[in-house]
Amino acid sequence: MAQRLDQLVADLRTHSTLGNKARVVQLCGQIAAIDPDNPDLLITTGLLAWRHGKREEAEALMRQAAARHPNEPECLSSLADILAARGNHAEAIAYYRQSAAMRPGHANTLLRAARTMRRAGDVGVAISMLSEALARPEAQNADQISDVWRELASLYLYENKVGDALAALESARGVAVPGAEQANVFRQGGSLWEYCQSHGIAVEVLDDLAMSRMTNPEEVAKRPAFAAGLEDVQLLGTSFVPVTNDGFFFAEGLVPNPEKIVSPMAGFYNDVVQVSDGVKILAAASNEEAVAGTHFFVGFHENFGHWMLNIFSRLMMAARIPHLRSLPLVVGRGVGPMHFDCLARAGYNRDRIRIVEPDTVYRFERLWMPSMLYHGYRGELYWSAKIVDYVRETLSPARPRAARPDRRFYIARRNARWRQLVNEDAVIDLVESNGFEVIDPATYSIAEQTELAAQAEIIMGPAGAGMMLLLFARPGTRVVEMIYDFPAMDIHPTICRHLGLHYHRVTGEAVKQGDDPLNHDFEVPIDDVERVLEDIFQMSH
DSSP, X not given: OHHHHHHHHHHHHHHHHHTOHHHHHHHHHHHHHHOTTOHHHHHHHHHHHHHTTOHHHHHHHHHHHHHHOTTOHHHHHHHHHHHHHTTOHHHHHHHHHHHHHHOTTOHHHHHHHHHHHXXXXXXXXXXHHHHHHHHXXXXXXXXXXXXXXXXXXXXXXXXXXXXXXHHHHHHHHSSOOTTGGGOEEEEEOOOHHHHHHHHTOOEEEOGGGOBEETTXXXXXOOBOOEEEEEEEEEEEGGGOOEEOTTSEEOOTTTSSOGGGTSSTTHHHHOSSEEEEXXXXXXXXXXXXXXXXXXXXXXXXOSSHHHIIIIIGGGHHHHHHSHHHHTSOEEEETTOOHHHHHHHHHTTOOGGGEEEEOTTEEEEEEEEEEEOOSEEEETTEEEEOTHHHHHHHXXXXXXXOOOSOOOEEEEEOOTTOSSSOBTTHHHHHHHHHTTTEEEEOGXXXXXXXXXXXXXXXXXXXEESSGGGGGGGGOOTTOEEEEEXXXXXXXXXXXXXXXXXXXXXXXXXXXXXXXXXXXXXXXXXXXXXXXXXXXXXXXHHTO
């Protein structure tokens, strides 16, 4: 019995980390039948209660865990997390300190405590806690040590201690910060559209492209689609953040992941934006360059799906506004033959394209900055469905009516850096026996991809950029997506519905943690794959 309990608890920890909600609930029930006071059970059920809005129940469960297991540091720090979230900072700090004392090599406990004190407004205590974590003998071997230094840099920035922030960043990076001697601090400006309205800056608003929530396209409240004509504006390298001449930066609705701009980890994800305290950013770069004339900003993203939906779709606004249509474009380092092909099909040859480089601050005489017509905002995805029509019409040539498409394509993900399907070989064996061709769209030109999609009866594959092949499919095409339980990836049902495609899903389970919940490796039940295919074949006859 003890051995079985140990295995169940180990499984619970794994699946809780991976976010497999159904399995977590199942394991909680099995553990409760054997050991209702198990600390992992109490912590997990407390977190589940919290996520379902049951605040008092969550706190009671965490207090129960801490009271019955006072020598389990995770019980104490988990209670501290709940107390901190409920505003009981003093008691939370006490529990954090008790937990940290029990596991001195666990810098993450003091990191959590410091963030609590920061939320409480006591930055001085937060800095002392991080300094305490760094001063411990085992600190240099701790996995989270770089995160601690970045958090410390963020706190120094909050206190306007730029020199200390740069020194902390150097410790986090292990090398000097590029351009540290000419670092600048900029303050967040919020909504660029509202800023332009209040400052008399020229803005082109396209009401018919206003964005609604992907989960509720009929929602009355919509986000505007606009292009702002910014004069004497800085662009922070391939962070793609614009800064107005009065020192305000803007990220909301302009970059794919604005939360990565306004976080202590900003420098991990961006080139010129080094760190943020949530309101200000510290920017540093080795190079500066002035750019004369007027340009239209597009940007760049290496992921094919983001390139199409976030970046390339911006050209839809330039196409609709005559005085913007003729402007040269600003894109980022990393564009390759496929991207140039897309831009050429939209009417932009290479002599009308300016590439911005990393580690460089550009000052544009005038830059038209368009909003993204597909972006996240406060936990929701907003989009204009017309962007997929624009992508299809621009990149896919008109074709005469042809015979019924009859090719079946499986989009392989074996060469992906993350979100791999760990049992893909078994899936491929199954689909090949059912007449599927295994392809990797990245090895085809845009023209070849649109031709393949037009011939597809079924497009099938794991969630990822390759599935964007469906953008060029004919109405009526069957789309089978294999995916695990992570709502942020759940965009294809809406896109398929708009395009008249039939969407089918096989839900798997995460089995290996990635650097982000979006990047876990996962597995799908082969029986479920077979069942979905059988249903499709029956419907097709």
